[in-house]
Amino acid sequence: MSQSxxxxxxxxxxxxxxxxAQFEAEVDFQRLLSRFPSLLVGDQIDPENPRRxxxxxxxxxxxxxxxxxxxxxDHLFLDQDGVPTLVEVKRQTDSRLRREVVGQxxxxxxxxxxxxxxERIASAFEAACSQAGTEGDAxxxxxxxxxxxxxxxxxxxxTNIRAGKLRLMFVAxxxxxxxxxxxxxxxxxxxxxxxxxxxxxxFAGQGLRTIVPVVFGQTREAVGRKQAVRGSxxxxxxxxxxxxxxxxxxxxxxxxxxxxWMKGTGLPIVFGTGRxxxxxxxxxxxxxxxxxxxxxxxxxxxxxxFKSLEGKPVFGDMELRRELLRRxxxxxxxxLKETSLxxxxxxxxxxxAADLDGSAKLISALDWMVRQVKDAP
Numbered sequence: 001m002s003q004s005x006x007x008x009x010x011x012x013x014x015x016x017x018x019x020x021a022q023f024e025a026e027v028d029f030q031r032l033l034s035r036f037p038s039l040l041v042g043d044q045i046d047p048e049n050p051r052r053x054x055x056x057x058x059x060x061x062x063x064x065x066x067x068x069x070x071x072x073x074d075h076l077f078l079d080q081d082g083v084p085t086l087v088e089v090k091r092q093t094d095s096r097l098r099r100e101v102v103g104q105x106x107x108x109x110x111x112x113x114x115x116x117x118x119e120r121i122a123s124a125f126e127a128a129c130s131q132a133g134t135e136g137d138a139x140x141x142x143x144x145x146x147x148x149x150x151x152x153x154x155x156x157x158x159t160n161i162r163a164g165k166l167r168l169m170f171v172a173x174x175x176x177x178x179x180x181x182x183x184x185x186x187x188x189x190x191x192x193x194x195x196x197x198x199x200x201x202x203f204a205g206q207g208l209r210t211i212v213p214v215v216f217g218q219t220r221e222a223v224g225r226k227q228a229v230r231g232s233x234x235x236x237x238x239x240x241x242x243x244x245x246x247x248x249x250x251x252x253x254x255x256x257x258x259x260x261w262m263k264g265t266g267l268p269i270v271f272g273t274g275r276x277x278x279x280x281x282x283x284x285x286x287x288x289x290x291x292x293x294x295x296x297x298x299x300x301x302x303x304x305x306f307k308s309l310e311g312k313p314v315f316g317d318m319e320l321r322r323e324l325l326r327r328x329x330x331x332x333x334x335x336l337k338e339t340s341l342x343x344x345x346x347x348x349x350x351x352x353a354a355d356l357d358g359s360a361k362l363i364s365a366l367d368w369m370v371r372q373v374k375d376a377p
Contacts, residue, residue, distance in 0.1 A: 006203045006210060018203035018210050022091075023173055029089040029200065030074055032211075033171065034058055037077060040085070040169070040198065044215040053077040053085060054143045057128045062108050062115055073108050074171075076121070080144065081273050082156030084121070085167040086112065102182055105168050109193065112166065118158035141290070147270055147283060151292035151308040159274055165192040175199040175216055183217040234271040234278035242278055242298040250353040251300055257359050258296050258366070265370055279303075284373045286313035293324065293369055301346040302362070304328060310342075314376045324372075327365035331358050 006018040023029055033039055034055055042051030056076040075087040088105050129136035140150050160166070168186075170179065175197045186195040196217040203210040236259060243255045262269050262282050272279035272295075281295035291312050294304050306325070309315040315324065321341050329336040332355040334347050352358035 006212070008205070008208055008210065016205045016208060018205040018208070021202045021204035021209070023200075023202060029091070029171060029173075030058060032200075033075055033087065033089070039200065039211065039213055040077065040087075041213045041215055042079070044213070045167075045194075045196065045218070051079045052143070053079055054140070055128075056121055056125045060116075060124070062111050071104070071108055071111075076124075078121070078157060079167070080148075081160075082118075082153050082158075083160050083165055083167055084112070084116075084157065085169060087169045087171055089171045091173055101170060102179070102186075105170065109166055109168055113161055113164065116161065118154045118161065121157060122154055137289075146285075146290070147268060149270070149281075149283070149290040149292040151290075151305050152270065152272060152279070152281070152295070154308070155279075155305075156273065159277075163192060163276070167194045167196065169195075170197040171200060172197070173200055173202060180216045187217040233273045234280065236269075236271075236280070239271070239278045239280055239296075239298060243300075246298065247300055247349070251349045254349045254352045254359055254362070255296065255300075257363065258302070261363050261366055262296075267370070282370065284370065286373045286376045289313050291315065291373075294328075294366065299346075300349050302328075302349070304336075304340065304345045304347065306341050306345065307343050314373050320372060324365070324369055327368055328362070330361045330365070331355050 008016040008018055010016055037053040037055055040051070040053050042053065045051045054077060056078055058075050060073050060076040062071045062073060073086045074089045077085040077087060079085060086105065086108050088101060088108075090101055125140070126136040129139055137150065140153070144150065144153055170183065172179075175183075179197060183195050183197045194217075196215055199214045199216065201212040201214065203212065240252070240256065240259065243252045247255075259280065262280065265282050267282040267284065269280055270283050270292075278298040279295050281292050284291050284293070289312055291309060291314070292305055293309060293315055294302055297303055304325070306315075306321050309321060315321050318341065322338075325336055325338075325341060325345075328334060328347050331347060331352050333351040336345055336347070347362065352362050355361065
């Protein structure tokens with residue numbers, strides 16, 4: 001009997017040799033990945049900050065020009081930083097596992113930005129959770145943890161899509177050398193997109209199965225380039241340095257006042273991981289539900305996320321959202337309108353600086369926002 005060099009130790013007595021075994025059908029791959037996203041082995045993708053994945057939807061349609069469903073990618077996952085990960089599965093017996101599947105994946109990537117937005121992905125995720133009998137908000141909250149809000153996450157997804165920050169992953173039970181070289185070449189050349197291949201080797205013996213995942217494409221050159229652009233969590237020092245680099249002193253003064261206000265609330269401050277723009281906001285959790293009505297951005301704005309508050313505690317009440325908008329609108333020249341209550345809006349810090357009492361008005365609006373949450377039953 002040929003040996004694979006893979007064994008399972010049963011207790012202290014029995015050593016079970018595991019022999020190479022094939023997946024019976026491509027659908028076996030797909031079901032396995034849908035149930036166990038950890039098979040994407042995020043620690044091999046990024047050892048310093050291991051990737052974690054949540055499934056949005058299997059068989060995701062991607063359109064082209066007037067065709068709304070020209071292609072279908074096997075899986076769409078998101079990692080914890082909101083990076084869309086497109087997964088295409090092929091068995092080694094599939095003759096398309098070389099050039100054809102590469103062209104197919106590049107078609108997906110090229111058209112993904114045109115046909116998918118964070119809002120559409122969020123809707124697809126909710127629908128998939130509902131179909132599975134689970135609650136989308138609860139599934140996402142468990143994935144993100146207590147310090148990250150869903151509003152921040154979907155904003156990150158939107159930012160990544162617009163920036164072309166995608167992860168393309170080929171999955172097979174055997175990655176041929178030709179595909180491996182193509183993946184390594186693409187991963188070195190494409191930025192900020194990432195191209196990888198995942199080999200899922202299966203071994204079986206005495207009713208047991210062992211899956212051994214191996215990621216290809218992480219050459220030294222590719223890793224160096226990706227690290228140069230990969231977002232890491234911002235800090236107060238980095239945030240204020242970005243303001244000082246981009247804006248005049250009066251705008252930096254407003255940003256500093258907002259940061260001081262955040263620290264004075266006694267609430268945890270959540271910093272974003274955007275590659276180009278940093279963000280920060282106080283963690284608000286009425287009734288245990290994290291919300292993010294307003295956040296400071298190095299774009300030089302306070303972003304107001306009214307739409308994200310629909311159906312949430314406290315500011316799910318339209319009248320409270322309307323009052324919050326009125327309070328921010330007291331800053332001269334903000335041009336906030338009633339229509340913003342069902343979408344997103346921004347208060348430019350330059351407008352705040354131009355208003356003689358702008359900083360006081362802004363801090364007053366933020367204070368009122370936090371007070372409503374703290375005073376809620």
